[in-house]
Amino acid sequence: MTDARPNVALFLTCLVDLFRPAVGFAAVKLLEEAGCTVTVPRAQTCCGQPAYNSGDRADAAAIVRRTLPVLEPFDYIVAPSGSCAAMLRLHWPALVADEPAYAERAAAVAAKTWELTQFLVDVRAMESVDAAYEGVAVYHDSCSGLRELGVREQPRRLLQGVAGLTVKDLGAPEECCGFGGLFAVKYPDISGRMVSDKADDIETTGADTLLAGDLGCLMNMAGRLKRRGSAVRARHVAEILAGATGSVPPIGEGES
């Protein structure tokens, strides 16, 4: 592991902030274990994807301009989401490319933004985690992380170090789960069929746990699995890696 103790801003993502704080705390723990000083800037909200992917480019660019100064002071920006990290890394620079006051700044922030597991493995050379989880998990590669950032081996490598855990691959590992942000509510029938096919694939593996690195995809898949009465438990990969499964029930499951 590298010696310097970098200052890392945790970019929570709106879904983790609002729906599942446990993922944020797990991320903080992992980043500290990786030798980072972690700060959670107060003035962050959302990466702007809902606007950007709906064609509302002006509002998306306004969110970029507003959020850039919040993240600029840090050595790194890390998000527990491939999709939001890709938004900062690839799309923020594109959104303000024509604005001299922001273009270079967005490029600088983009260059130091990482998805959580990618940062831990590729930047901090983390090799193992101190965690245990009894079960057989299947790992779903979320599309943005996989294709826009190249996140594939990093979460699997870290999961290898979790005592008691076996990790399997899906039958169709590159297939989208059907979330797609607002796509899931704008085209519910199509999205529903896609996530139903995904749930079939998950259950066919015989795994008892579903893991992924993006809360949006997880809420979609967990929601469908629960709707059909499946016993598969869904969790964000950071919860397992941080050994934080005791702090919160699986996604879509209650305290009872």
Place this chain on the structure above:
Amino acid sequence: MSAEAPTSHRFPDNARAALADETLQRGLASAKVGFRVRRSEAAARLPEFETLRDEARDIKDHVLAHLDLYLEAFETRVTERGGHVHWARNAAEARDTVLTICRAAGAKTVTKGKSMISEEIGLNAFLEDNDIEPVETDLGEYIIQLRHEAPSHIIAPAFHVPKAEVAETFQKHHTTLDPNRPLEQPRQLLEEARAMLRDRFLAADVGITGANFLIAETGATVIVTNEGNGDLTQTLPRVHIVLASLEKVVPTLEDATTILRVLARSATGQEFTSYTTFSTGPRRGEDLDGPHEFHVVLLDNGRSALVGTELQDVLRCIRCGACMNHCPVFGVIGGHAYGWVYPGPIGAVLSPALIGVEEAHHLPSASTFCGRCESVCPMRIPLPGLMRHLRERGFQRGIPPAAQRWGLRLWAFLARRPRLYRLATALPLRLLGRLGRRSGRFRSLPLAGGWTSQRDLPAPQGPSFQSLWDRAGGRREPPR
């Protein structure tokens, strides 16, 4: 008579119907796996495949930057070899040109090789209205012509028709044959179609094909096929008409072969198609066969207006079908739901570009941006980026419903005001957290019907991370 009216504006209804069609669903589930495996194996077998994709992209980018130059060179070469080039600004001009050539040839029947441009201009219905019988000779096109259907896939037009239904269709239409003949095997179906088509090939007055490439340096047009029907279509009749859109031109034979190396691999996983046929002008004095007349109809139909715009990259498309073969949305709804000639991710860009965002705005919106199309496109067309651009055009024109537009704008307004954002989210969050604590999810929720019609909504934990972080006294500023 124009091409059949698009139904892209009814995309959600079309998609629902497709999802409810069990025959279609079974076919889609099995077909997509085969296409994907074959493409991936073919790409893996060729070490320089990724480099070839870069070269192919660069060739077309160069062409698009000098489109006028190469088209004029192509026209000059074709004319020098005794052929004719006809420029068609739109579908109507292209149809009229074809009709004029057919009438001059006294044509009663025309045979046709597979051509998406023919679909785009609605040629078959137009010829029938003018008492000329078009006969499709590609097996898939032949099947759907008998069934009066449109293609549902650009390289597998009868993708949606299961084998048993092909047999039924043949029983119904080939009434001169023994009704008890066996038609279970694909080979039996193929041979029957071949036998039925043999006389049509010989009787045709005009043969119409598409073109995968137009080669500027030689004036040749190129088609790739697996059935050999294209060759019979273009060599047997007296007149050969090539239908092609402008962007099919490439500078040299070498350029065409570079792109050919990625085309079949991306489409069917073949290294090369069974036939790659070059047509260069009409029959010369010493030739033993070939048409006496050679015509190329060059269709614009809105393409030249895309050059130099944000959508220019879509003109690199070589119609291999890899994007739709890998698309998770196409994979569950098939091609007809898209409502116009070009389905899948390429259609989601090309349709709004050619027939308008008003008609086709759903198509670029109905994508999860999973990015798999871009990752397999041999021409490296940034399809999700182009779809996003089309969403922007739609948003600017106020096409999304007002509730959606204002909902987004409200969200974006709050997202720029973190303090207000906290205030606005805290109360609903606490309420949902409390209501959902026991079961951990909601089966239904006001205003969330789009979500809960298909899946439960996992309940929020309750307080936001930010409020918990405050309570824990977590770090807020970077250390100095």
